[in-house]
C-alpha cells in the first residue's frame with residue numbers, strides 16, 4: 001500500500017497512520033543504505049525534479065541520493081532567488097514542469113504555501129522541502145524517525161524545541177508530528193523569536209529554558225540564523241549563547257538518557273556546544289542518514305507504492 | 311424631460327426621518343414628488359414593491375486605477391461596477407500612475423468621468439507630492455479643481471510632522487485628510503494578521519499594533535491641530551476603541567471599515583489554502599477584531615462602510631501568497647455582503663447600514679448627503695433584502711475579479727441604482743448603455 005495522496009506538503013495534514021507508514025517504510029530503506037550496493041530498481045523510469053528557490057545543499061543532496069538509490073532520474077533546477085520576484089512566475093514554471101513530464105517535484109521556497117500553489121496546478125506530486133516559515137515535513141519525519149529509533153516510541157515523551165521558533169519550519173513540522181502521538185511539546189526561546197498562538201495547539205511555551213529542559217526526553221536544538229541579530233531580534237551571539245545555548249550543564253536538568261537533535265548546519269558554541277554536539281547524547285549524524293531513508297520512503301510511497309492517483 | 315417613477319417601495323431615509331411605503335417621482339435630476347398612487351404616463355416605471363428605496367450609496371474608498379493601470383480597471387469599468395453594486399458615487403483614491411497630486415490631474419479625472427462614468431466620481435488628491443510623504447502637494451489648488459479630500463492611501467503618511475502640517479493645512483479648505491494607518495516598522499511586510507493562524511499557515515505576521523500605533527498618533531495630531539482625520543479601513547479592536555475615546559473627547563476623527571473586514575477573519579485566510587484573494591492591507595483580522603468592528607459600526611464609532619475596491623490583474627494574484635499584491639475588489643459585493651453578514655443576522659440595523667453607506671460618507675466629506683426629500687437631487691439606491699444570489703466572476707463588470715467572496719451565496723442585493731435621476735442599474739443589470 002502507498003499514501004493515498006499525490007503530495008507531501010506538511011505534517012499538519014498527515015494522519016498518525018500515514019506517518020507510521022512512512023517511518024516503517026523508512027526502516028527498510030535504512031537497510032538499503034547500509035548495503036554495499038545501494039541501489040534498487042523501484043523507481044526506474046520515474047522523473048523527479050528538484051526545484052530549489054533557496055539554496056540548501058544538505059536537503060537537496062539528501063533528496064538526490066534518496067532518488068538515486070531508488071533508480072529514479074533526478075533533474076535539479078536551480079532557480080535564482082531573484083527570479084521569485086521577477087522573470088518566470090511560479091505559474092509558468094508549473095506549466096513547464098507539467099509538459100516536461102515530471103512525475104514528482106521536490107520544492108524548496110522562501111514563501112509559505114508555495115508548494116501548495118504548485119501542487120494544485122500539477123498532476124505530478126509535490127514534496128515540500130521547506131516553505132518559508134511554514135513546514136519542512138521531511139525534516140520533521142526524520143526527526144520522528146530518529147526519536148523512534150532511539151526511544152522506541154513517539155508518545156509519552158517530553159520534547160523541548162529550543163531557539164528561533166518564530167522562523168522555524170522545522171519546529172512547526174516537529175510540533176505537528178509529536179502532538180499527533182500525544183507527546184508533550186515544549187518550546188523555549190527568546191520572546192522576540194516565539195510566534196503567537198502556539199498554546200492554542202497544546203504546546204507549552206516558555207522563556208525559561210530550564211523549565212523546558214526539566215525532565216526532557218528529547219531536546220531539539222534549532223539553528224540560529226545569525227542575521228536575525230542585525231534585525232534586532234536578539235542583542236548578540238554572546239547573549240544568545242548564554243541564555244539559550246545548549247551546554248552539558250544545561251542538559252543536567254533533562255532525563256539521564258536525553259536525546260539531542262539538531263537539523264544542521266550547527267553554529268558550534270552558539271546554540272549548541274561542541275561537547276554536546278559530539279557526545280553520545282546527540283544523534284546529529286544519525287539524523288542525516290535517517291534523512292535519506294525517510295526521503296526514500298516518501299518518494300517510494302508517493303511514486304512507487306501505489307496511491308499516486310488523486 | 312426624463313421621468314422615472316419608483317413604484318411602491320419602502321422609503322427609508324433615517325437622517326430625514328422617512329420610513330413609509332410610497333412612490334417616488336423623479337423629474338430630470340430631482341425628486342419631484344413623493345406620495346401614494348403617483349402616476350405619470352411619461353415616466354419610466356420601476357416596480358419597487360417589496361423593495362427598500364434609500365438615499366444613494368456612496369463609496370468613499372475606490373481604486374479606479376486610471377490613469378496608469380487601465381488593464382486592471384478604468385473610470386468607465388470601475389463606475390459600471392459601482393452602478394451594478396448600488397453606488398451612485400465613488401471617491402477615487404489618487405495612488406495612480408502618475409499620482410494625482412496636482413490640479414491638472416484632478417481635472418483629468420473629473421472631465422474623463424463626466425464623459426465616461428456611469429456614476430459620480432469624486433476624486434481625492436494626494437497629500438504629498440508623488441505620495442512620497444515629504445512635501446505637501448498643492449492641496450488648495452486640488453480642492454479648487456474638485457478634490458473632495460486628500461490621501462496618500464497605498465502608503466501611510468509616515469512622518470508625524472508631515473501629517474501634522476497636512477491636517478493644519480487641509481483644514482483651511484474644509485477637507486479631511488484620509489490616512490492609511492500603518493507603522494511599517496511594525497507591519498514588516500506581513501502577509502496576514504499576526505496571530506495563531508499566521509503561525510499555523512507559516513506566513514509572515516502583520517501586527518495589529520502597526521495600525522493601532524498609527525491611529526493613536528493620527529488622533530493626537532487631529533486633536534492638536536483641529537484638523538479632520540479620516541481613518542481608512544480600520545481593522546482592529548483597539549483602533550476602534552482609540553477612535554471611540556477620541557470621538558468622546560470631541561476630536562474630529564471619522565473612520566471607515568470594509569465589508570471584507572466585517573465578514574471575514576484570519577481563520578478564513580488559513581482555511582483558503584493560500585488563496586491570494588484573501589490577501590489585503592490591512593489583513594483580515596481575528597474573530598475578536600471582527601466583533602469589535604461590527605460593534606463600532608453599529609454604535610457609530612465607525613462612520614462608514616467603504617469597499618477599498620482594489621482591482622488586480624490575475625498575474626498579480628496567481629503567485630505565491632507572500633508575493634501577491636494586496637487588495638480585493640468590492641464594489642459589486644459590498645451591499646450583498648453587508649446585508650447578508652450583518653443586517654440579515656440582526657447585527658446591524660438597516661437604518662444604520664443606510665447611514666453608513668449613504669449619509670455619513672457624504673457628511674465625512676462635508677457634502678450634502680443624498681436624501682429622499684422632494685427637491686433633493688435624485689440619487690437613489692434600491693435594495694432587495696430577500697434576493698438570494700451567488701457571487702460569480704463571470705457576472706462581474708469590473709475588469710478584475712479578485713474577490714474573496716467568489717462562490718459564496720448571499721442573501722440581499724442592490725436592485726436598482728439611480729444617479730442624478732438616471733436609472734443606471736435595474737435587477738443587477740446595467741441599463742442605458
Ligand SMILES: [Zn+2]
Pocket residue numbers: 463464465490542543591592
Ligand atoms: Zn489603504
